[in-house]
Structures are given as structure tokens and as C-alpha cells.
Amino acid sequence: MSDIKPDYKLSLEDTRLSKRWVSWVLFIGILALFLIVPLASLTSDDAATTLRNSPLPSDNAWISGHLSKAHQIPDLNQNCQACHVNAFEVVQDNSCLSCHDDASHHFDTSVHDVTKLDGARCASCHIEHDEPSSIVRRDDKLCSSCHADMATNGVVDTDLVDVDSFGKEQVREGAMPHPQFKVSMLVPQGNADATTWAMGRFSLADKPTEKSNLIFPHDVHLNPEGLDAPQGNKVLACNDCHTTDDAGELMRPITMENNCRTCHTLVFDPDAPEREVPHGEPDTVLLTLEEYYSRQFLRDSLGRKPTPQEVRDFILRRPGGAVASRAEQALNLASPWGKANSVAQEIFEKTTCKTCHEVSVDNSGQHLSKWRVDPIRITEQWMPKSEFDHFSHRTSDCSLCHAASTSEQSSDVLMPNLDVCEACHTGETTHENKTPSSCVSCHQFHQPEQASWGKALEFGSAAEIIKQINLAGANEVSTAVSKP
Amino acid sequence: MYQSILNFKRARYLWVALALSIVSIAAYWWHQPVGLPNGGTWLGYTLGTVGAMLIVWLLLLGMRKRSYRSNMGTVQGWTSAHVYLGTALLLVGTLHAGFQFGANVHTLAYVLMVVVIVSGFFGIFVYMRYPNLMTYNRSGDTLDGLLEKIHKVDDRSRRIANTPNLSRLVESAIDGCQIGGSWWQQLSGSGRSIMSVPFAMDPDAQEKAQSNKDHKLVIDVLANRLSQLGGGEEAGAVTSLLANFAAKQTLLRRIRRDVQIRAILKIWLYFHVPLSFGLLAALIAHVVVVFFYW
Numbered sequence: 001m002s003d004i005k006p007d008y009k010l011s012l013e014d015t016r017l018s019k020r021w022v023s024w025v026l027f028i029g030i031l032a033l034f035l036i037v038p039l040a041s042l043t044s045d046d047a048a049t050t051l052r053n054s055p056l057p058s059d060n061a062w063i064s065g066h067l068s069k070a071h072q073i074p075d076l077n078q079n080c081q082a083c084h085v086n087a088f089e090v091v092q093d094n095s096c097l098s099c100h101d102d103a104s105h106h107f108d109t110s111v112h113d114v115t116k117l118d119g120a121r122c123a124s125c126h127i128e129h130d131e132p133s134s135i136v137r138r139d140d141k142l143c144s145s146c147h148a149d150m151a152t153n154g155v156v157d158t159d160l161v162d163v164d165s166f167g168k169e170q171v172r173e174g175a176m177p178h179p180q181f182k183v184s185m186l187v188p189q190g191n192a193d194a195t196t197w198a199m200g201r202f203s204l205a206d207k208p209t210e211k212s213n214l215i216f217p218h219d220v221h222l223n224p225e226g227l228d229a230p231q232g233n234k235v236l237a238c239n240d241c242h243t244t245d246d247a248g249e250l251m252r253p254i255t256m257e258n259n260c261r262t263c264h265t266l267v268f269d270p271d272a273p274e275r276e277v278p279h280g281e282p283d284t285v286l287l288t289l290e291e292y293y294s295r296q297f298l299r300d301s302l303g304r305k306p307t308p309q310e311v312r313d314f315i316l317r318r319p320g321g322a323v324a325s326r327a328e329q330a331l332n333l334a335s336p337w338g339k340a341n342s343v344a345q346e347i348f349e350k351t352t353c354k355t356c357h358e359v360s361v362d363n364s365g366q367h368l369s370k371w372r373v374d375p376i377r378i379t380e381q382w383m384p385k386s387e388f389d390h391f392s393h394r395t396s397d398c399s400l401c402h403a404a405s406t407s408e409q410s411s412d413v414l415m416p417n418l419d420v421c422e423a424c425h426t427g428e429t430t431h432e433n434k435t436p437s438s439c440v441s442c443h444q445f446h447q448p449e450q451a452s453w454g455k456a457l458e459f460g461s462a463a464e465i466i467k468q469i470n471l472a473g474a475n476e477v478s479t480a481v482s483k484p
Numbered sequence: 485m486y487q488s489i490l491n492f493k494r495a496r497y498l499w500v501a502l503a504l505s506i507v508s509i510a511a512y513w514w515h516q517p518v519g520l521p522n523g524g525t526w527l528g529y530t531l532g533t534v535g536a537m538l539i540v541w542l543l544l545l546g547m548r549k550r551s552y553r554s555n556m557g558t559v560q561g562w563t564s565a566h567v568y569l570g571t572a573l574l575l576v577g578t579l580h581a582g583f584q585f586g587a588n589v590h591t592l593a594y595v596l597m598v599v600v601i602v603s604g605f606f607g608i609f610v611y612m613r614y615p616n617l618m619t620y621n622r623s624g625d626t627l628d629g630l631l632e633k634i635h636k637v638d639d640r641s642r643r644i645a646n647t648p649n650l651s652r653l654v655e656s657a658i659d660g661c662q663i664g665g666s667w668w669q670q671l672s673g674s675g676r677s678i679m680s681v682p683f684a685m686d687p688d689a690q691e692k693a694q695s696n697k698d699h700k701l702v703i704d705v706l707a708n709r710l711s712q713l714g715g716g717e718e719a720g721a722v723t724s725l726l727a728n729f730a731a732k733q734t735l736l737r738r739i740r741r742d743v744q745i746r747a748i749l750k751i752w753l754y755f756h757v758p759l760s761f762g763l764l765a766a767l768i769a770h771v772v773v774v775f776f777y778w
């Protein structure tokens with residue numbers, strides 16, 4: 001062939017195309033642009049910043065995925081070393097705790113000898129650069145990996161029941177369903193004068209009753225035909241009394257002033273509807289009544305201003321004078337006391353107070369008023385171990401979860417039980433249009449009452465600290481306890 | 485050849501690749517990592533390691549092809565494994581990434597991997613399709629044989645041209661005949677032949693160089709000349725030249741098609757090989773970076 005026409009280019013090898021130099025250019029170019037130059041820039045902050053602000057690839061081209069929304073701030077987004085402090089070392093908890101120092105532990109590490117979380121880093125659960133997944137774990141395995149079998153996982157000293165997942169449809173054979181809900185309820189202890197309140201945990205399976213000392217029939221208040229209120233007939237709805245907090249999550253506490261008094265006035269004399277007894281101690285109530293009826297006696301009962309002689313008689317009441325006899329005086333003076341007492345009896349024992357309060361009589365004479373009112377404490381947060389958001393349930397009627405309209409007693413616990421929630425919610429995966437709800441839909445991993453994740457005590461350290469305290473004396477208590 | 489690559493030892497490596505793919509898919513389906521599947525889970529690291537080792541091994545085919553004395557299996561076996569395991573790499577790499585992509589060095593490595601593999605698919609396609617076409621086009625001849633024939637036809641044409649103008653015409657056509665050429669001319673199969681027509685035969689052309697693409701111009705000029713001649717020696721010569729150039733035209737078409745097929749059979753390697761080295765660089769960067777910012 002070469003003899004015939006040596007300059008024919010009949011093969012690609014004869015052309016200017018080259019595999020070799022293009023290979024070198026690509027190999028060296030990519031290695032330099034994406035590895036060597038960004039790596040070299042990290043030797044100084046200025047160089048790193050300059051490269052990051054240039055169109056050339058910097059270590060920002062190494063980001064394997066977007067940061068989660070909350071972390072998309074320039075300090076983090078543009079600065080890999082904010083978290084990746086040391087090269088070839090996984091991100092350490094200190095990087096996270098430098099901002100999130102309030103992240104609390106899951107349990108009291110000084111009490112529970114649980115090793116399952118030993119060696120767990122923040123990043124073990126909070127995976128970054130993994131959008132669109134959430135940086136917060138929401139899978140049931142986060143919880144069930146321990147809670148499905150607490151004993152095997154080293155948790156023996158607990159009242160907690162094993163649980164796999166929520167939703168009766170989700171429970172596989174042999175797996176543990178979610179136990180019936182427990183409520184945290186205040187229980188009064190002692191008598192009316194010295195009542196203390198203890199927080200007790202009660203399973204709704206045992207149909208617990210509340211003892212708040214309040215007399216309140218929900219059914220009467222929710223009468224669809226209305227109530228006889230001072231303003232006339234009034235049909236009450238739940239949210240006339242129960243309103244959510246600013247976050248829309250929990251209900252504000254019910255108070256006499258805010259919720260009851262509009263209808264339940266403390267008027268004691270129909271002739272003086274503008275006058276009310278104070279909502280307070282029985283002694284104060286009685287004093288108010290006595291003062292009112294004394295004044296009424298002095299002024300209104302006479303129907304006129306007292307004459308100077310009557311005033312003199314009242315002030316200069318001496319025995320054996322020319323003024324009215326002492327018997328007359330006593331009768332006159334007893335009148336307002338008697339009136340006040342009879343009104344007090346009426347309102348304490350039959351009407352105003354008795355409508356809502358448990359009232360008892362104490363004749364020991366210890367107090368000005370013989371009527372004693374049992375103190376009231378209404379449980380405010382029934383399920384503190386779970387998170388519930390009323391706002392996200394606002395489209396549902398209250399009666400879907402709270403059977404208030406048929407509740408005759410204030411002792412009825414109107415919290416929804418497991419069945420109520422499971423009517424609409426199921427576990428991680430949906431079932432028959434039920435809302436998928438994982439453990440963390442209601443429960444938190446980081447328990448606010450526990451120590452900071454970074455400062456959690458080691459198991460047994462509480463006992464060790466107490467021992468040290470006993471040895472060293474009470475003065476060193478604070479120092480010993482504050483040691484991480 | 486193509487059949488033996490794909491069917492090498494009863495497609496032994498097809499089954500190896502299928503097994504690797506099935507194991508990878510099963511593991512990916514079974515694995516439930518925290519968050520989304522990604523390269524940073526244990527399965528991600530495993531698939532990544534397998535993928536990286538595959539890439540390095542696939543690159544070694546280039547070395548194996550050159551080391552003729554190697555006893556490490558036949559080149560045919562290596563190529564067969566290269567094809568099947570390279571295809572499986574597409575799956576392994578994708579599962580390693582957990583279908584997460586972005587504008588970063590990691591996805592650069594992935595994209596380069598995909599482009600290299602797809603260019604490889606094109607290579608398999610041309611190896612399956614073009615050797616048959618090549619044989620058919622050559623009609624039992626070889627490229628050297630075809631070129632030899634052209635040489636002979638040209639010599640004959642020179643001898644036949646019996647007037648100065650015909651001689652000049654023939655010489656110009658032979659001289660301006662182009663076969664092959666740049667990579668584009670080889671690939672497109674279009675020779676850029678040129679010639680100038682003697683003034684006497686075409687005054688308008690002014691003896692300027694014109695395209696003689698597919699030798700149409702020289703055949704046109706000769707046919708035109710023949711139509712002007714009533715008979716005689718020149719007419720006989722022109723008739724013979726017409727037959728000669730028609731034969732050359734056919735030969736040239738065959739040669740160009742042959743060159744074109746050879747170019748198509750090789751052109752993908754000019755992407756496949758350099759991009760493989762780009763992939764190797766991106767892979768090194770990817771691995772270093774992943775552990776640098778662990």
C-alpha cells in the first residue's frame with residue numbers, strides 16, 4: 001500500500017486523533033481540578049475562601065448532597081471545616097454540640113446501665129448531605145431497635161413495656177403492639193387545709209378517675225339547647241372554654257377568671273347584682289359578706305342616714321347609759337352578722353360555691369369561716385410523654401377524641417385511648433387510608449428532662465458522686481454534682 | 485469475532501455479571517439504612533469497593549491487550565468479561581450512589597462511568613454490525629487489493645489518453661483523487677477529490693480546481709467530450725476512459741466505505757479510552773474526598 005500512495009490516511013491512527021494525550025489531559029485535568037487544587041487551597045483559610053468564591057471547583061464540589069434546610073447557612077454551607085474538623089476523621093459530636101448543646105440524652109445514663117448507645121455519635125442518626133431525607137430520624141427502627149425487646153437490649157430496670165410499632169395493622173406475629181396509653185394525673189393528698197398533689201401514672205385500660213375536687217358536668221355545659229347564662233340563653237362550644245396555647249399545640253389551663261366567671265357570677269344578693277364575693281379563701285368571702293351586710297344594716301336597713309344620737313349610741317356604747325339597752329344593741333349588731341352568715345350558708349352549701357366546689361364544714365373554730373373549700377388542681381398535661389398538636393387536628397371535631405358531651409362527672413377522664421388514635425393513625429406505612437405515624441410522630445428521642453448529650457453521666461457515676469459527697473462533706477456537693 | 489466475545493465459554497461471564505447484579509439488587513432491596521440509601525452506608529461502601537475494583541480491573545484490559553506474552557487468560561476471555569462486568573458496573577455504581585446525584589465530584593465520576601460504559605455499548609454494537617458489512621463491501625477483496633486495482637486503472641487511463649487535453653484531464657483527476665484523509669473524512673466516507681478541466685474542454689471553468697467528488701466531474705467531462713466527438717481515435721479513447729473512471733468510481737466507493745467502516749469500528753475507542761482515564765482520575769478524587777471529609 002505504501003508503495004502505491006504513501007500519503008493516504010486510511011486509518012484513524014494516521015489522523016490527528018489521539019487517545020493517549022486526551023487520556024493524559026483528562027486524567028491530570030480532573031485530578032488537578034477536583035482534588036489537588038481544592039486540597040492545596042485548604043492549607044490556608046484565605047486560599048480556601050478565594051477558591052470557593054472563584055468559578056473553579058473548590059472543596060464545595062466535594063459536597064455529596066445538599067445540607068439539610070436548617071444547616072443551609074453560610075457559616076456551614078460554605079465552610080466544610082465547620083463540621084469536618086480533622087481530615088480523614090468522622091464528624092465528632094463536639095461539632096454538633098457547639099450549637100446544639102441543649103440536645104439532651106435519651107435516658108439517665110447515671111442510673112441505667114444501657115450500653116446500646118455507647119459509641120453512638122450525633123451523626124449516627126442525624127445523617128447530613130442526604131437530602132431529601134430528613135436529618136431527623138423518623139423511622140420506627142430508631143426506637144424499636146431497643147424498645148421491641150428492652151431486656152435483651154440491656155434495659156432491665158424499667159417499667160416500660162416492649163413495643164414494636166404503632167398501629168394494630170402493623171404488628172407482626174409475635175411482635176409487641178403499642179400498650180394502652182397512660183395518663184399523668186394529679187392526685188390530691190391530705191385534707192382541705194393541707195392538700196399536696198402527687199403526679200400519678202394511670203393506664204386508660206384501668207379507666208382511672210380524676211379527683212380534681214372540681215364539680216363540673218361536661219354534658220350540662222354542652223347541652224345543645226343552651227344554658228341559662230346571665231346574658232340569656234347561650235349554647236356553648238368546646239372552644240368557648242378550651243383554647244390552645246400560642247403554638248396551637250396544648251390547651252391553655254382552665255381558670256375561674258378566664259373561663260367560668262362570665263356565666264358563674266359570684267353575686268350573693270339579688271338586690272345588688274353588681275356586688276360579688278371574691279373568688280378566694282372562705283374567710284375572705286365571709287368577711288366580705290359581713291362588711292357588706294354591716295354597711296347595709298347601718299345605711300340601707302335604716303332607710304336613711306343614722307341620726308347623731310344613733311351614731312353616738314353606736315360609738316359610745318356603754319353599759320347602763322341612757323342609750324338603748326344592751327339587749328337592743330346586741331340584737332341590732334347581730335343582725336348584719338346573722339344575715340352575712342345565712343347568705344354565706346346559702347352560697348357555700350347550696351348555690352354559688354357549691355356549684356363547682358366540694359365544701360365541708362369545720363366547726364373547730366380554727367378559722368373565721370367554718371366552711372372549708374377543697375382546693376382544685378386540674379391536670380393540665382395529661383400525656384407529657386408524648387407530643388400532641390391540637391392545631392394539626394383542627395379539622396376534626398373535638399368529640400372525635402373527647403367524649404365530653406356525655407360526661408356527667410368531672411372525674412371522667414376524657415383523654416382518648418389507643419383505639420381512638422388507631423382509628424385514624426397507623427404505623428410507619430399507611431393502611432386503609434390511615435395516616436402513617438412513626439414512633440417519633442408522638443415521642444421524642446431526646447428527653448428534655450435528661451442531661452445534655454455531651455454531659456451525660458456515666459452509669460454508676462451518680463452513686464460514685466454520692467459516695468464522694470459523703471466522704472468529703474456537704475460543702476463539696478455542688479462541685480461534685482456539676483462535674484460532667 | 486463478536487460472537488466469540490459475547491459467547492466466550494458459553495457466556496461464562498454473562499452469568500458472573502448476572503450473579504453480581506442479582507446479589508447487588510437483592511442486597512439493596514433488603515438493606516434499610518438510616519435515611520436514604522447512599523454510598524456512606526455499609527452496603528454503600530461495599531458496592532463502592534466492588535465498583536472501584538471493577539473499574540480498575542476493566543482498565544487493565546488495555547494493558548492485557550498489549551502484553552502478548554501474558555498467561556493470565558486469553559484476550560478474548562478478558563474482553564468477554566470486560567463487556568459483561570462493565571455492564572454490571574452500571575448497576576453496581578448506580579446502587580452504590582443510591583440514585584443520589586448532584587453537581588459534585590462524586591456525580592462527575594458517576595457520569596464519566598456511564599459515558600464510558602455507554603460508549604462501550606456502542607463499541608459492542610459496531611463490532612456486531614460492521615464486520616459483516618465490511619466483508620460484504622470488499623466482495624472478497626482486501627483494502628490493499630482494491631488500492632492495487634486503482635493503481636492499475638490509473639496506469640491504464642494514462643496510457644489510453646491520446647491527446648494532450650485528455651492526458652491533462654486524466655493526470656489532474658488521478659492527481660486530485662483523495663482517499664481517506666482526516667478522521668471526519670474517513671468517518672463520513674466522503675473523499676474530497678479535486679481536479680481541473682483543460683480550457684478546451686470547459687472554457688468557463690478557467691482551469692480552476694473543482695470538486696471531483698465521487699469522480700462525477702471527470703465522468704461528466706468525458707461523457708460531454710464523447711457527445712461532441714463524431715468518432716475517430718479520440719472518441720475511442722474517451723469511451724475507454726469513461727469505462728476506466730466508472731470502474732475507478734466503484735472501486736473508490738468500496739475503498740471509502742471500507743475506510744469508513746474501519747473508522748467506525750475504532751472511533752468509539754477515542755472516547756472510551758480517554759474517558760476511562762478521566763473516570764480513573766474522578767474515581768481517585770471521589771475516594772480520597774469521601775474519606776478526607778468523612
